[in-house]
Structure formats: structure tokens, C-alpha cells
Amino acid sequence: MTEKLDRYDRHILAILQDDGRISNQQLADQVGLSSAACWRRVKVLDEKGILKKHTALVSPEALGYDLCVLVMVTLIRHQQDDAIEFQQAVQGYPEVLQCFAVTGDADYVLRVIVQNMAAYDSFLNEKIFNLPGVSQVRSNFALREIKNETAIPIDL
Structure with a gap:
């Protein structure tokens, strides 16, 4: 979905990715719009699904999640029912922060956080x-986080 965004929309998105708690008035001032015009634009970005979610980022370690694992899962055969069941199941697992269907040696890559090795087991x-x-599960354990960004690059 490639959406045509003007410079105001792009600027709004860049600012909101950096500070999702900014007030509408502060956002409007930074973008150079009236408060009402800025609010309408944010509302449209929400309605179109360009703004996917308003959230806070929490430190996993602060809540005791000290282990991050990248899990490569391979299915026995590429049957649609197994794939659908797998995808539905992992969506319900709170430990799974991300799940990607991929090409290559595995069918899926999961990013999983747990408290410790026993919890992962x-x-x-x-x-x-x-x-x-x-069919097969291979685990790679993160030693340390080098980069973890959530912001999508935006050309202003």
C-alpha cells in the first residue's frame, strides 16, 4: 500500500514516531498547521491505517524478560492448513513479539522474549x-542489543 503523503503528513508521522505523547497543539506548531487542520490530518492517517497503533515502548529487562531469542521454524510440508494453524497459534503467544514468514532455510522467524532459559524451554x-x-526449530540467542528502532525512515 503506497499512500501519497504530502510534506505535512510526512512531517506529522516523523514527529509522532519520535514522540507519540506530543499534544496536538505542539504537533501543529512544529508542522506549521492550525490545531484543527493538524488534528484532521492525524485522524485521516489513523483511519487509513497509516498510523497503525499508539503505544508506549517498555524495557523488557525492567519486567524481567532477560532473554531474547530469534527462532527459525520449519514446517514438515507446505500445507496451507498447517501454515494457517501455526500463524494463528503464534499470534496468541505473548512471548512472540514478531513473526515473519520468510524464504530460505526456515518458513518462519519469530522474535521471542522470555525471562530465562527455563521459560524458553x-x-x-x-x-x-x-x-x-x-519439523525443525533452530534458536539463536541475542547476546546484546545493538540497534532496536521502531521508527520508519521518512524523507521530509
Whole structure:
């Protein structure tokens, strides 16, 4: 979905990605619009799904999630039912922060956060290994975070 965005919309998006708690008046001042015009533009960006979600980013470590794992999952065969069931299941697992269908050696890559190795072992044995069609699971453990951005690059 490529949406034509003018310079005001792009500027609004750039500012909101940096500070989602900014007031509408402050946003309007920074973009150079009236408060009402700015509010209408943000509302349209919301309605079109360009602004996907208003949220706060929380430190996983502050809540005891000390282990980040990149999990590569391969299904036994590429049957649509197994793929659909897998995708639906991982959407319900709070430990899974991201899931991508990928090309290459695996069918899916998951970004999983858990408290420790025992919690990861439970996650695998109670959830992933119980899904039909799962053939292989390979885990890569993050040693440290180098970069973790949420902002989409925007040309102003």
C-alpha cells in the first residue's frame, strides 16, 4: 500500500514516531498547521491505517524478560492448513513479539522474549513443539542489543 503523503503528513508521522505523547497543539506548531487542520490530518492517517497503533515502548529487562531469542521454524510440508494453524497459534503467544514468514532455510522467524532459559524451554515444549506440522526449530540467542528502532525512515 503506497499512500501519497504530502510534506505535512510526512512531517506529522516523523514527529509522532519520535514522540507519540506530543499534544496536538505542539504537533501543529512544529508542522506549521492550525490545531484543527493538524488534528484532521492525524485522524485521516489513523483511519487509513497509516498510523497503525499508539503505544508506549517498555524495557523488557525492567519486567524481567532477560532473554531474547530469534527462532527459525520449519514446517514438515507446505500445507496451507498447517501454515494457517501455526500463524494463528503464534499470534496468541505473548512471548512472540514478531513473526515473519520468510524464504530460505526456515518458513518462519519469530522474535521471542522470555525471562530465562527455563521459560524458553517451557515455551518450546508446551507451545511450539505441540503445533502440527512443525519439523525443525533452530534458536539463536541475542547476546546484546545493538540497534532496536521502531521508527520508519521518512524523507521530509
